Amino acid sequence: TPVPDALDSSDAGGSRVVLVSMVIAAPDPGFAQLPNSPLVGPTGHSGRMKSSLTPLGPPVSRDRIITSFPKWYTPHACLQLKEHFHGQVSSTCQSRNTGTVGLRLSKVVVVGDLYVGKTSLIHRFCKNVFDRDYKATIGVDFEIERFEIAGIPYSLQIWDTAGQEKFKCIASAYYRGAQVIITAFDLTDVQTLEHTRQWLEDALRENEPGSCFVFLVGTKKDLLSGAACEQAEMEAVRLANEMQAEYWSVSAKTGENVKAFFSRVAALAFEQSVLQDLERRSSARLQVGDGDLIRMEGSPAETQESKTSSSLGCC
Numbered sequence: 001t002p003v004p005d006a007l008d009s010s011d012a013g014g015s016r017v018v019l020v021s022m023v024i025a026a027p028d029p030g031f032a033q034l035p036n037s038p039l040v041g042p043t044g045h046s047g048r049m050k051s052s053l054t055p056l057g058p059p060v061s062r063d064r065i066i067t068s069f070p071k072w073y074t075p076h077a078c079l080q081l082k083e084h085f086h087g088q089v090s091s092t093c094q095s096r097n098t099g100t101v102g103l104r105l106s107k108v109v110v111v112g113d114l115y116v117g118k119t120s121l122i123h124r125f126c127k128n129v130f131d132r133d134y135k136a137t138i139g140v141d142f143e144i145e146r147f148e149i150a151g152i153p154y155s156l157q158i159w160d161t162a163g164q165e166k167f168k169c170i171a172s173a174y175y176r177g178a179q180v181i182i183t184a185f186d187l188t189d190v191q192t193l194e195h196t197r198q199w200l201e202d203a204l205r206e207n208e209p210g211s212c213f214v215f216l217v218g219t220k221k222d223l224l225s226g227a228a229c230e231q232a233e234m235e236a237v238r239l240a241n242e243m244q245a246e247y248w249s250v251s252a253k254t255g256e257n258v259k260a261f262f263s264r265v266a267a268l269a270f271e272q273s274v275l276q277d278l279e280r281r282s283s284a285r286l287q288v289g290d291g292d293l294i295r296m297e298g299s300p301a302e303t304q305e306s307k308t309s310s311s312l313g314c315c
């Protein structure tokens with residue numbers, strides 16, 4: 001999977017211009033390009049891979065430490081109802097036996113119509129800022145957020161994509177390898193909710209079936225009264241269930257639910273990464289340890305036959 005590296009980001013005529021280039025593929029989609037890896041050059045922009053990402057860097061900030069499993073927003077549209085980490089994950093973390101998970105950057109892609117507030121949501125979480133002025137994203141941009149989950153370092157690489165139709169082809173090149181897809185819509189604009197289906201379909205097309213967690217996020221919660229918000233949420237929850245997505249309402253302006261939402265994203269992605277790592281390691285052990293595991297393709301009779309004919313054909 002090609003790993004894009006943002007090179008430059010600047011303001012130009014009310015747009016955030018982000019130039020991107022491709023660098024050599026990472027071995028596994030979503031797997032960490034180590035921040036100090038020679039594959040990643042200096043970027044000089046907000047999405048730069050900071051050297052502080054190395055395990056020897058400074059500790060993560062206190063509000064990125066997750067010790068108990070973060071709760072859903074509504075039980076009517078959530079990916080998991082449980083309130084604790086998976087037992088196997090807890091014990092693996094306690095024994096610090098999480099393999100490569102601590103070096104992992106899980107890819108999160110944020111999609112949705114223009115002006116719904118994707119950039120604002122990411123900036124509120126990553127930089128704790130809110131900008132009232134609209135600057136359209138051109139292409140893509142990313143931020144990296146470091147967490148400590150159940151005592152293990154973990155990072156999310158959060159991709160902000162352009163909502164404008166004319167940039168869709170650039171943005172869609174970055175959907176691949178996503179562990180999490182966030183489809184955002186504006187709670188005050190029902191059309192943007194309707195469009196989330198298409199955004200999701202486009203993002204899923206670039207990924208393995210069943211490999212992504214999907215979130216549906218209603219933005220600009222501060223602009224709605226309680227009753228209007230409830231009405232909009234009802235529609236959104238119905239659609240979230242159709243999409244098999246977890247639903248959240250947030251406000252980048254006030255910060256409401258923003259941290260809780262990304263903590264939930266990080267915890268779900270982390271738990272899945274640990275479980276996948278355990279599975280990978282146990283199947284690797286089986287293949288190395290079990291002498292019977294060199295399997296022959298086809299039935300024994302076929303195998304024998306092909307062996308015979310091949311040896312007959314040989315001079």
Ligand SMILES: Nc1nc2c(ncn2[C@@H]2O[C@H](COP(=O)(O)OP(=O)(O)OP(=O)(O)O)[C@@H](O)[C@H]2O)c(=O)[nH]1
Pocket residue numbers: 112113114115116117118119120121131132133134135136137138161162163164219220221222223250251252253254
């Ligand atoms: N009141 C309010 N305004 C918001 C909120 N989030 C975003 N906005 C405003 O909505 C406008 C669009 O926000 P952006 O974050 O740039 O939207 P975007 O989805 O990234 O847009 P594209 O980059 O074109 O895809 C800006 O003027 C923001 O200030 C919010 O939570 N509350």
